[in-house]
Amino acid sequence: MKKTALLSIFVLSTLLVNAAPVVMPRVNVDLFVNKGRTDFELALNQNPDKKKVEVEWLFENNQLKHDYSKAVNSDLKFAPYWDHFSKNWYMADLDKDGQEELIFSGKPLVSDEKEQFSLYVKYGNVWKEVFWDDGHLMAYKIHPNTGEIILYHHRYPCCQQFTHLLQRVRWVRNKVRFTKRYFIARDSGIKGQLFPKKSKYPKSYARLKKAKVLFWSKGKIKNDASFFAKTNSIIHYPKNSCYQVLAREKGWCYVMMVSPPKIEESPVANSHNLQDARYYGWLKD
Numbered sequence: 001m002k003k004t005a006l007l008s009i010f011v012l013s014t015l016l017v018n019a020a021p022v023v024m025p026r027v028n029v030d031l032f033v034n035k036g037r038t039d040f041e042l043a044l045n046q047n048p049d050k051k052k053v054e055v056e057w058l059f060e061n062n063q064l065k066h067d068y069s070k071a072v073n074s075d076l077k078f079a080p081y082w083d084h085f086s087k088n089w090y091m092a093d094l095d096k097d098g099q100e101e102l103i104f105s106g107k108p109l110v111s112d113e114k115e116q117f118s119l120y121v122k123y124g125n126v127w128k129e130v131f132w133d134d135g136h137l138m139a140y141k142i143h144p145n146t147g148e149i150i151l152y153h154h155r156y157p158c159c160q161q162f163t164h165l166l167q168r169v170r171w172v173r174n175k176v177r178f179t180k181r182y183f184i185a186r187d188s189g190i191k192g193q194l195f196p197k198k199s200k201y202p203k204s205y206a207r208l209k210k211a212k213v214l215f216w217s218k219g220k221i222k223n224d225a226s227f228f229a230k231t232n233s234i235i236h237y238p239k240n241s242c243y244q245v246l247a248r249e250k251g252w253c254y255v256m257m258v259s260p261p262k263i264e265e266s267p268v269a270n271s272h273n274l275q276d277a278r279y280y281g282w283l284k285d
Contacts, residue, residue, distance in 0.1 A: 025156050025187075027138075027154065027164070027185075028195070029138060029139045029152075030199070031195060031196075031199050031246070032138075032152075032166055032181065032183070032280070033138065033139045033141070033152050033166075034201035035141065035201075036138070036139030036140070036141060036152060037139060037140055037141060037142075038138075038139055038140075040090055040137065040140065043092060043140060043142065043149060044090035044091065044092040044103065044140065044149070045090050045091065045092075046091075046092065047091060047100070048091075050091065050100070051089055051090075051091035051102070052082065052086070054091065054100075054102060054122070054127065055082070055085075055089055055102065056078050056082070057127060058102075058120070058127055059078050059081055060078065061127075062074075063127060063129070064081075065108060066081070066085060066108040066109070067084070067108065067109050067110050067111075068080050068081040068084050068085070069081055084110075085104075085106070087106075088104055088105055088106030088107075089102065089103070089104055090102070090103040090104075090105070090137070091103070092149055093149075094148065094149045094151070094170070094171040095148055095149075095170075095171050095172055095173075096146060096147050096148055099121075099122060100122075101119060101120060101121050101122075101171055102119070102120035102121075102122075102127065103117075103118070103119055103120070103137060103151070104116065104117070104118040104120070105117050105118075105136050105137035106136070114134055114158070115134065115135060115136045116132060116133070116134060116135070117132065117133055117134075117135050117136055117137055117153045117155075118131065118132040119131040119132070119151075119169070119171065119176065121171065121174075130171075130176055131169070131176045133153065133155055133167075134155050134156075134158070135153055135154050135155035135156060135165075136153070136154055137151060137152070137153060137154075138152045138153060138154035138166065139151075139152040140152065148170065148172070150168060150169070150170055151168075151169040151170075152166060152167070152168055152169070153166070153167040153169050154166055154167075155167070162184050162185065162186045162189075162190060162226070162228075162268070163182055163183070163184055163268070163269075164182065164183050164184075164185065165180060165181070165182055166180070166181040166182070166183075167179070167180055167181075168180075168181075179278070180276070180277040180278065181256070181277065181278040181279070181280065182269075182274070182277060182278070182279050182280070183216075183279070183280035183281065184216035184234065184268060184281070185216070186226075189226055189227050190216070190217075190225070190226040191217065191221050191224070191225050191226065191232065192215075192216065192217020192218060192219060192221055192225070192232050193217050193218045193219070194216065194217050195254070196218075196246065196247035196249055196254040197247070197249070198247065199246035199247040199254060200246065200247070201244060201246060202244055202245060202246075204244075205242050205243065205244055205258065206242070206243055206244070206245060207240050207241065207242055207243075208237060208238070208239055208240060208241045208243070209239065210239050211236055211237065211238050211239050211262070212236070212237055212241075212283055212284065213233045213234070213235070213236050213237075214233070214234045214235055214236075214237060214255075214257060214261070214279060214281040214282070214283060215232050215233055215234060215281055215282040215283070215284075216232050216233075216234055216268070216281055216282070217232045217282060218249060218250075218252045218254075218282050219232075219252070219282075220232070220233075220284075228267060228268070229267040229268055230267075233266075234266060234268055234269050234279065234281055235261040235262065235264065235266045235268075235269045235271060235274070235279075236261060236262045236264060237257055237259065237261050237262065238259075238261075238262055240259075241257060241258075241259035241260075241261075242257075242258040242259045243255045243256060243257045243258055243259070243283075244256045244258065246280075248285070251284065251285050252282050252283065252284060252285060253282065253283050253285055254280070254281070254282055255280070255281065255282070255283050256278055256279070256280050257278060257279045257280075257281070258278055260274055260275040260276070260277075261274055261279070
């Protein structure tokens with residue numbers, strides 16, 4: 001597993017005052033996206049000449065807030081910008097309506113460690129940024145029936161945070177649609193085995209026979225699980241909660257919880273924000 005950094009999106013925001021440098025992790029795509037693909041050039045870059053022309057429109061109309069753009073200096077030319085950022089742009093017809101969309105994934109500022117993910121849609125002769133967030137394009141999938149291209153965006157946490165957000169991003173009927181997934185991990189400051197050695201997405205779902213607590217690591221840790229929490233528990237899920245088992249290891253199973261958790265206080269998760277989200281973690285068998 002490559003280096004990861006994380007903490008709750010929902011808590012400890014006051015710690016950002018003395019922020020540490022952001023870490024740009026890459027996680028195992030197979031663990032979090034069922035049969036996710038990373039050969040972006042194959043599906044998202046089929047018309048490079050047209051892509052260049054359309055990005056130049058964004059550049060000349062001062063729609064970019066990147067280094068080498070007119071936001072930095074109105075006298076700048078497109079060629080230096082394209083030399084630096086061409087590898088960060090993709091173009092594809094995501095919803096198969098005959099109109100291609102633009103995707104940016106990368107560092108907008110050379111001096112900044114943060115990456116950015118953006119989606120642009122064309123209305124007539126005008127491009128509009130319909131979605132942007134910190135993070136990067138993690139993977140994509142092609143719908144087997146419609147041919148729709150589904151994007152997976154990974155917003156990794158910065159500074160002293162621990163919670164990662166994975167978003168399934170679709171452009172459908174002139175609207176961005178999301179499915180949100182969370183997991184907790186970090187390269188330091190947190191105890192326990194965070195992920196299984198391998199995983200596989202089953203076709204079926206299971207339901208809890210009784211209420212259970214979801215843990216961020218395998219096994220129960222009762223003291224000093226991290227600098228922000230005494231135990232490694234995340235939140236409780238009620239009886240009949242729906243989930244998928246991705247792996248089993250020594251009396252524990254790594255799961256993706258589909259149903260919402262109980263409405264309760266948690267040091268690492270806001271239950272009110274998880275009613276339409278999925279969460280990865282460990283359950284005791």
